[in-house]
Amino acid sequence: MVDILDSLFATVCMIISNLIHALHAIIHPDPADLGTRSALLQEYMEEFRPRQLEVKQLKEKFLKALQENNAEEVLQILHCGKLDIDTVLEVDDPNMVLASYKQGYWLPGYKLEKSWAMGIHVCVMYNAVETALVLLQNGAALNQMPNGKTPLHVACEVSNSDCVALLLAYGAKVNSLSLSGHTPLHYCITRESVECAKQLILKGAKVNTAGHNYEEDTPLHTAARFGVPELVPLFLAHGASVNALNGLRETPLMTAAFWAFDSKEQVYSQDHHFVCRLLLDHKADPNLKEEDNKTALHKAAWNCDHVLMQMLLEAGADARAMDINGCAPIQYVLKVTGVRPMAILEVCYQLLLNFNAARIYPSQFHKVLQSCYDYPRVVEILVNSYEHLKPTRKWTAAIPDDCYEVVSAKRHKDFYDSLFAVCTNTPRSLLHLTRCAIRASLRGFCHRGVDQLPLPSTMKKYLLLEPEGILYR
Structure with missing residues (x-):
C-alpha cells in the first residue's frame, strides 16, 4: 500500500514539474526554440498555400459548372475526390434567394450580397435540373440549410416546379422550416409558383401552418399579401x-x-x-x-x-x-x-x-374643411348628409383665402359662396329635408333601398348624395 502511495505521489510531482516547465517556456521562451517553431510554421504555410489555392480554384470551377448546368463537368470534379459533394460555396445572392435570417437580429448590409450554399442549392437557384439529378444520385444532402434555407425552400422561392418535383421524389422534407420560420409553401408567392404549391400539397404540405415568427402568417396570408389570386382557391380547396x-x-x-x-x-x-x-x-x-x-x-x-x-x-x-x-x-x-x-x-x-x-359631429365640421377644402365635391356630399348645418367662425379659418375670397386664385369661389349661402340659421328646402328623411328611414340599406324605389334615376342620384358641384337649398 505504501509503494502505491509513493508511486502516485511521484507521478503527481512529475506532472506538476512538467506544467511548470511548460509555463516557463511560454513566459520566457528560448530564442533557439522560437526560431525552430518559426521555421516549422513557415514550412507548413508553404505547403498549405498551394493546397488552399487548389481547393479555391476547384470550388470556383465547381460553382461555374453548377450554374451552367454542366453535369459532365460536375461529375468529373466529384470523381477526382478532392471536393466533397456537400461543400459549402459562396454565391452571389443580392436578392437573398438563398438566405434566410431570424427576425430580431441586426444584419450588416455587406452580408446580403453573398450567401452560403451547397451545390444542390445552386442547381435549384439556376434551374440546373440535370446537374441537380447528378448530385442527388451521388448522395447530396437534401435538407441542409447553410444559409437558412433548404433546397426545397429555394426551389419554391424561384418558382422552379421541375426542381420541386425532383427534390420531393428524393425525399425532401415538405414542411421543413427555414431559419426565419417559414415552410416551403410560404415561399410560393407568384403565379408561376402555383404548380410548386400543388406538388407540395399533394406530398402533405400543411396549408394552415403558421410561420414560426412574429407575423405567424399562414400560406393563405402570404398569398393575400402578395396578391396571388390563383393560390387562394387552391389553399381553400385543401382546407385552409x-x-x-x-x-x-x-x-x-x-x-x-x-x-x-x-x-x-x-x-x-x-x-x-x-x-x-x-x-x-x-x-x-x-x-x-x-x-x-x-x-x-x-x-x-x-x-x-x-x-x-x-x-x-x-x-x-x-x-x-x-x-x-x-x-x-x-x-x-x-x-x-x-x-x-x-x-x-x-x-x-x-x-x-x-x-x-x-357623420362627423356638426361642432367638429371645421376639421372636415381643414382636410377637404380643396375637394369641394367631398364637402358637398358631407354637407348634404345633414338636415341642417350651422357654420362657426372656425369654418372661415379652416378654408384658405384663395379658395373663396376675391384673390388671384379663387379656385372654388362659386362653391364656397354656395356653401355659406346654404349653411345659415334658416332651414333648407323641403326637397332636401325629404331626402334626409328617406335616408334616415333606410339607414344602412340606403345603397340598395334607393335603387328599388319607383323614382327617376336623377332623383335616385339625389337621394344617394351624388355631387353636382354646387350646393342648393
Missing part, C-alpha cells in the same frame, strides 16, 4: 381556414385589403381586389377585428380604395365599426384625404354615408 388569424390577429382578408395599395407607386392592385373577392365568396368575415380593433374596411378606407370599400360594404362590413382609438372608417378616409392623389375621394365618402356611416 379563410378566417385564420396571424400573430397580429389579422385575417387574410385584412392582409389583402391593406396591401392592395402600393403607397410608393400610388397604384391600386386588381389582383389584391380579386383575392378579396375570392375570400368573401368563401365566407370570409369582413367584421373581424385585429389587435387594434381595425377591420378590413378600416384598411381599405385608409387606402381610399373605393372599389374594395364597396366590395366589403356590400358583403356586410360595418361602416360604424370603431378601432381602439374610437375612429370609424370615415375618419380614416378623412385623415388621408390630402395624400391620396389617385383616389376618387368623393366616392369613398359617398359609399360610407350610403351604408349608414356615422
